[in-house]
Amino acid sequence: MKHLTGFQRKVFEVVQKIPKGSFLTYKKVAEEAGFPWAWRAVGNVLNKNKNPKIPCHRVIRSNGKIGGYNKGVKKKMSLLLEENVVTKR
C-alpha cells in the first residue's frame, strides 16, 4: 500500500466504504474524507490510483455526469448501471 499521504489514504477509505447501490460525488467524498476544500485533488488521486480495491466508479461528478475512469468511462457507466442501478444521465 506504500506511502500514501493522509489525504489519499482518507479518500481511499471513504470510497472503499461506499455502500453498494449508492454513489458519492467528488466533493462529497472530499467532505467525508475530511478535506472538503480539496475536492479537486480527490479526482486527481483517483485518476492516478491503480488500486482495483477502490470502487472509484462509485464516485461521480456533482453535475450528474459520470465523470471519467482510468479503466474506461464506458466501464464505469456499465458498473453504475449494474450496481448503482441508475439511469443513463
Place this chain on the structure above:
DNA sequence: CGTATGACGTGCA
C-alpha cells in the same frame, strides 16, 4: 524547489 496537469466545481453569458 518550481511548474504544469487533471476523473472538478461554480459563475457568468
Place this chain on the structure above:
DNA sequence: GTGCACGCCATAC
C-alpha cells in the same frame, strides 16, 4: 438548459 472561463487543491514531473 447549454457553453465558456476561471479558480482550486494535491500530485507528478
